[in-house]
Amino acid sequence: MVSHSRALADAALGLAAEMVAEDNRPVIAVAAGLDETTFGTDAAAVAEAIAAADSPDGVLVLLDLGSAVLSAELALEFVDPEIAERVVLSSAPLVEGLVAAVVTASTGASLQAVADEAKRGLLGKQDHLGDVPTPSATVATDNEQSVEVLVSNEHGLHARPAARLVALVNSFDASVTLTDLDTGRGPIDAGSLSMVATLNAQQGHRLRVGASGPQADEALDAVRVLAEQAFGDLPAGALPQPVLRGGSGLDVAIGPAIVWDTAIDLSTYQRADAATEASNSETARTAAIAELAQVQRETTARVGAAEAGIFEAQAALLADPAQLREITAAIDRGASAPEAWSQTLDDLAKTVESLDDPYQRERAQDVRSVRDRVLRLLTGTESAEPPADGVLVVRELDAATAAILDAERIAGIAIRATGTTGHGVIVARSRGIPLITGIGDVQVPLGSVVAFDARANSFMVDPDEEAFRTTIRERTAEREQALATADHPAVTTDGRVVPVMANVGSVQDARDARGADGSGLVRTEVLFGDRRTAPTTAEQAEVFRKIAAAFEGKPITIRTWDIGGDKPLPFLPQAAEANPFLGERGLRVFRHRPELLRDQLQAVREVALETPVQVMFPMVTTAEEVAWGIEILDALGPQPAGLKVGIMVEVPAAALRIDSLALGLDFVSIGTNDLTQYTTAADRTNTAVAALADGLDPAVLLLIDHVVRHVPTGVHVAVCGDLASDPSAAALLVGLGVHELSAVGPQIPLVKARIRRISFEYARHTAAEALTQSSAADVRYLLGAVS
Structure with missing residues (x-):
């Protein structure tokens, strides 16, 4: 590869190397730039690169601009004539040709075949943009x-x-x-x-x-x-469950504030003519791709391959032809390269933030992260050293920053923006770094000490330092003690036994759920969320058996496919809806695809013959919907003796008519996440209204109380939403009369430890008082005061 720019060559090489496994990659030699930063080509360097790449199969030489061709031709006079005879200088486009050549060469193709494929490197782009007619099709043979x-x-x-x-x-x-x-x-x-x-x-x-x-x-x-x-390909956003990698894993932190402003000063940038700006833009773009490739490699080693895939997606944005056309057009109209990149990616970020899907809205952070990386390269702004030894306060957390932080030295991260599914948040939590989101525009003076308690959803400037350090010591000791007694049952001081189950989305979740009394929620849409084709009955049964085996005969509760809203299922694409959270979700979707529900229920039945299983239907509103789901189940034959049937209570209508909705069922499980959002009419991922979506809102608690009081006799009441994972809230739920809790794995020991410290009568008194409060904040204060 012969190029005037070392950065360009390195970036192109990094891109091409991603296409082929390292052990199958052809030799690629580079002669680029006069040194690391000076543009130019050197015939002697080209001759050395040809010799390095040479083999009996020959050498293909790819080049960028005019003098690179002259240098390559001169280089052929420097090398051994025998080598020169098996060298092909190619007119193929450098980047596209290199990718095509590397892939083709990795298959063992001849030099001529590789050269021909490199020349065709632009065909896909040209065809897509209509620059040339579609190339001739390959004619299928008769015996195909x-x-x-x-x-x-x-x-x-x-x-x-x-x-x-x-x-x-x-x-x-x-x-x-x-x-x-x-x-x-x-x-x-x-x-x-x-x-x-x-x-x-x-x-x-x-x-x-x-x-x-x-x-x-x-x-x-x-x-x-x-x-x-x-x-x-991995599905978008398919990241593993967070695991501790270096940080404390606590939900509380204190330290000097590190207010990190990553804004880039563009005022000193000197605009040049359009051709120069276009060249500057392309140089920065290719350098950004190279940087992201390096960050991806480092993140793979430090955190994991799945998290590192975030940067592959960011690099793809830098190659997006639609965005590149916008940037080129802006430069042609007279904008500087920084202005063009800022305007184009800011517009894209705004578009992403307007999407219905909250997970997709948070992808705007990735767009801004890419924008800032390119702007830094255009302006020559040095990369800031990753902060440490304090609490990082940022407007939003990009994945690259989260990946490079020293998890053992950073005390915690406080994010002004709301949202828990941004890539930066996911990476930070996967590394065990204490974190709180949604602190808003609170003023943080330079040099001040800050602290936060994510459990109490509080962030403070100039806090009582000794009190917070005491809290950290207590939480650390609490965690250690809870882990030591995790396998003990959760029994109140006056003898009420409360099963504490695990919410699982993978077999590994089940294996890691220390102290769980079984699973109160098996998220089937997560279990098979990486599938692009529907899993068979046998495949589903096999996974369910593995989860059951992890719980060693304890009961598992399998929720049927729960998709829609913010839960896509790759093998069941849905039509766009104006308001997907009020559209076809959960059981509603499968009125159109009953065969998928039927296959899943058959798998549930097969496993229920071998181990205790419960099955529940999500997102139901009417008795007719419940009857339809049971009709599908009954049509498969007599139910196994141990199989229990229930529903999720996630909408106010279901809670208010629970007396008729749950007739004939064995149990109901309250999903507090959706119940909260539907009760408060607030999307908790929307910064403007997130504070309203609080599971401790008395209106939500009143609905839970109504379910417990009005459920038909003999019907078991469980809670599997986020409230059950909060030790204080879990104790409140026990006081409301909930029979069973299902929490995320890491919280199970803490929830069980909390229940062991209270009496049921005390919990009932606290719950009754909570129902009379006027706000979630008042309930939270009550729980803190009586802990």
């Missing part, structure tokens, strides 16, 4: 066999999944073609990266995969398996 697969990747067959497909296809002695059945494009050669790019296969498209030749059957089977695995 075929299968049909689904493109389930969120972004379709983009570069990485396409590269995996091409590499796989070329590993077989077969001719493989692709046809997009939804657009009619194809057939094209599946062994050509550029041809696969021209197919422009998007999420949801059906592909016909044809194959002929000695290994046609094997190739088709392999492509089918790859497609079922989303062509190797």
Whole structure:
């Protein structure tokens, strides 16, 4: 690779290297720049790079601008004539050609085939933008066999999944073609990266995969398996459950405030002509891609591969043609490169923040993080050293900052913005760093000491330091003691036994749920959330058995598919809705797809023959909906003796009519997260109204009290929402008469320890008083005062 810019070459190399496993990557030698920062090319350096890349297979040379070609031609006079004879200088585009060449070379293709594929590197982009006619299709042969697969990747067959497909296809002695059945494009050669790019296969498209030749059957089977695995792509935002990696894992912190303002000063930037600004923009963009590749590698080592995938998504934004067109157009209109990037990505961030899905809204943080990275490179602003030895106060936390913090030295992070699903928050919590969100615009003077208690949702400037340090010591001791007695039952001082179950979204969650009396919530949509095709009955039963085995015969409660709102299910795409939280959610969705519910219920029945199982239907409002779900279950045959049936209580209507809704059921489980949002009409991920969505609001508690008092005789009442994971709130729920609690795994020992310290009569008195309070703040104060 011959380039005038070392940064450009390194970035292109980093991008191409992502496409092929390291052990299968061809030798790539670089001759770029006169040094690390000076633009130019050197024929002697090019000659050395050719010698380094040489083998009997030959060398393909990719180049950027005019003098790079002259330097490469001169270099051929410096090398051994025998080597020069097997060197091909290519006119292929540097970045696209390199990606195509690396992928093709990794399959063992000839030098000529690699060179030809590199030249076709622009075809996919040109075809997409309409710059050239669609290239000639590959004609399918008469004896071709075929299968049909689904493109389930969120972004379709983009570069990485396409590269995996091409590499796989070329590993077989077969001719493989692709046809997009939804657009009619194809057939094209599946062994050509550029041809696969021209197919422009998007999420949801059906592909016909044809194959002929000695290994046609094997190739088709392999492509089918790859497609079922989303062509190797992870679903967006599929991050593992947080695990402790370095931080204290507490919910309280104190220390000197580190008010970190990452705003970049653009006032000193000197605007040049449009051509120079365009060049500056591209240089900064490629350098940003290289930086993100490095951050991704470091985060993989420090935190984990899934969290590191965040930076892959950020790098993809830097290659987004729609955004690049906007930036180019702005520069052509006279904007400086920083102005163009700021305007374009600020507009994109605003668009993202207007989306219905709260998880997607928080992706605006990633957009701003990419913007700031490019602006820093354009202005020459030095990267700030990661803060330590204090409490970091930021407007919002980007994932890159969360990944590089010293988790053992940073006391905690206080975030002004509301929201718990931002990538920065997820990474920080996965590293065990104490964190609080939604502190707002409170003034934090320079040099002041700050503290927060996330359990009490409080942030303070100049706090009582000794009191907070005492709290930290107490919480640390509390955690250690609770862990030591985690396997003991939760029994009040006057003898009331309260089962404390675990909310699980994976088999590992079940194995890690120390002290759990079983599972009060198995989130099936999370268990199979990485699937792009619906799991079979057998596959579901196998996972349910593993969860049951982790609890060693204790009961498990399986919630049927709960999707919609902020819970997408990849293999069941839903039409856009004006207000998805008030649309088709939970059981409502499966009135249109009863076969998916039927398969899941059959899996539940099979496992219930072997171990204690409960099944519950989510998001029900009417008795007719409950009857329909039970009808599907009954149609499968006589119910296993140990199977119990219940519903989720998540909407006020269900709570208020619980006497009729729960007739004939074995149990109900209250989902306080949704019940709170629907009762207060407040989305807790929306900064403007998040404070209203408080599970301790007396209106929510009154609904819980109503359910307990009016549920039909013999029907068991559980709570599996966030309130059950808060030790103080859990004690309040026991006082309201709730029979069972289900909490997140790490909180189970603390919830059980809290219940052991109180009497049921005391809890009843506290609960009765809580119902008379006028606000959630008053209830929280009451719980703090009586702890």
